[in-house]
Amino acid sequence: MIATSMAVLQHTYAVPLARAAARSRSLSAFAVPTKAGVSVPSNARESQVLLGMSEPELQRLALDFGQEKYRGKQLHHLLYQRKVKDIQDFSNLPLAFRNDLQESGWRVGWSPIYQTVKAADGTIKLLIKLEDNRLIETVGIPVEDEKGSMRLTACVSSQVGCPLKCSFCATGKGGFSRNLQSHEIVEQVLAIEEVFKHRVTNVVFMGMGEPMLNMKSVLEAHRCLNKDIQIGQRMITISTVGVPNTIRRLASHKLQSTLAVSLHAPNQKLRESIVPSAKSYPLEALMKDCQDYFQKTSRRVSFEYALLAGVNDAEEHAVELADLLREWARGSHVNLIPFNPIDGSDYRRPYKKAVLAFANALESRKVTVSVRQTRGLDASAACGQLRNEFQKSPLVVESEEMESQPEFAVAC
Numbered sequence: 001m002i003a004t005s006m007a008v009l010q011h012t013y014a015v016p017l018a019r020a021a022a023r024s025r026s027l028s029a030f031a032v033p034t035k036a037g038v039s040v041p042s043n044a045r046e047s048q049v050l051l052g053m054s055e056p057e058l059q060r061l062a063l064d065f066g067q068e069k070y071r072g073k074q075l076h077h078l079l080y081q082r083k084v085k086d087i088q089d090f091s092n093l094p095l096a097f098r099n100d101l102q103e104s105g106w107r108v109g110w111s112p113i114y115q116t117v118k119a120a121d122g123t124i125k126l127l128i129k130l131e132d133n134r135l136i137e138t139v140g141i142p143v144e145d146e147k148g149s150m151r152l153t154a155c156v157s158s159q160v161g162c163p164l165k166c167s168f169c170a171t172g173k174g175g176f177s178r179n180l181q182s183h184e185i186v187e188q189v190l191a192i193e194e195v196f197k198h199r200v201t202n203v204v205f206m207g208m209g210e211p212m213l214n215m216k217s218v219l220e221a222h223r224c225l226n227k228d229i230q231i232g233q234r235m236i237t238i239s240t241v242g243v244p245n246t247i248r249r250l251a252s253h254k255l256q257s258t259l260a261v262s263l264h265a266p267n268q269k270l271r272e273s274i275v276p277s278a279k280s281y282p283l284e285a286l287m288k289d290c291q292d293y294f295q296k297t298s299r300r301v302s303f304e305y306a307l308l309a310g311v312n313d314a315e316e317h318a319v320e321l322a323d324l325l326r327e328w329a330r331g332s333h334v335n336l337i338p339f340n341p342i343d344g345s346d347y348r349r350p351y352k353k354a355v356l357a358f359a360n361a362l363e364s365r366k367v368t369v370s371v372r373q374t375r376g377l378d379a380s381a382a383c384g385q386l387r388n389e390f391q392k393s394p395l396v397v398e399s400e401e402m403e404s405q406p407e408f409a410v411a412c
């Protein structure tokens with residue numbers, strides 16, 4: 001079907017389509033030439049995705065299809081303001097243009113929501129089924145202020161699974177499948193907006209995966225969220241457990257977003273036991289890179305610290321942490337996260353008394369600290385939980401299995 005239509009299109013748009021194909025955003029970069037020398041997708045299931053493209057890119061695409069440049073602006077409006085999901089519903093574009101886009105393999109890029117779970121506190125987690133049947137989780141966290149206006153945070157995934165295997169994390173226990181493409185990150189935010197019927201005000205890259213292992217897509221998605229979907233850079237947080245040489249690379253982009261570093265321990269020995277990947281990134285080097293990030297961006301790094309009862313939650317750990325921050329990151333903020341229980345883990349959640357004692361020890365040493373309110377526990381959507389029950393099954397489902405999937409409980 002696509003091949004036949006392409007043959008017709010080649011007649012009129014042979015050269016422009018070659019350029020469009022060169023900018024292909026398809027899952028596979030592999031393409032085969034036709035008799036006319038135009039590249040077409042080698043795989044019938046391949047498609048090119050509009051979501052994630054900037055206005056100038058959409059204008060060039062319109063020109064490539066023999067349309068006026070202003071059609072690109074219309075495309076941009078349809079994608080990001082009206083949030084239309086299907087090319088055939090782009091009703092203010094000529095039918096011929098819509099058909100040309102579709103027949104040459106373009107699609108908008110929304111994926112179906114496989115399952116939705118709502119926690120008692122209003123947090124909603126979505127399981128999204130990607131084009132290759134892989135599943136990712138995203139979580140929407142609403143918070144209402146005293147005046148009644150709602151802040152809606154989208155906690156997005158950057159990978160299918162995660163290769164880093166932090167000892168307390170449900171996602172890490174499930175293994176790694178692949179990096180997400182930028183549009184697969186962007187669509188998570190749009191899906192949250194659709195489910196809540198509300199604008200997403202904040203985005204945190206704290207879902208499945210280590211964002212720094214997929215920096216290209218994360219930066220592309222960040223651009224789109226900021227410029228196209230109009231979420232302020234300061235409302236976006238990129239988190240990392242620490243991957244050598246990536247914090248400096250990120251700093252060079254001089255984003256005005258928050259970098260949140262998952263520290264979880266005040267010294268190298270303890271950190272290695274909680275975060276195995278820390279073996280290749282000494283704590284001193286990590287803190288030096290955080291210092292560099294602040295110097296380059298003027299944005300203070302925020303430090304995440306999962307409190308594990310009897311492991312890293314003693315007052316002496318708080319004192320050591322305060323000393324570490326005084327040396328490398330004076331004025332930084334620490335976010336304490338009382339451990340969220342997951343299946344198959346021996347870690348325990350600390351008592352409230354221990355959490356408060358830890359926070360007080362930091363505050364008395366002039367470290368600003370907050371204790372993260374646990375959201376979505378009953379839906380297993382809290383931090384570190386984005387896996388659990390459902391993810392005992394694989395990260396990918398075959399379509400015929402869809403009906404018989406067990407109830408899921410995802411992780412974050």
Ligand code: SF4
Binds near residue numbers: 164166210241
């Ligand atoms: S905490 Fe983050 S980096 Fe560590 S295993 Fe989980 S998802 Fe990966």
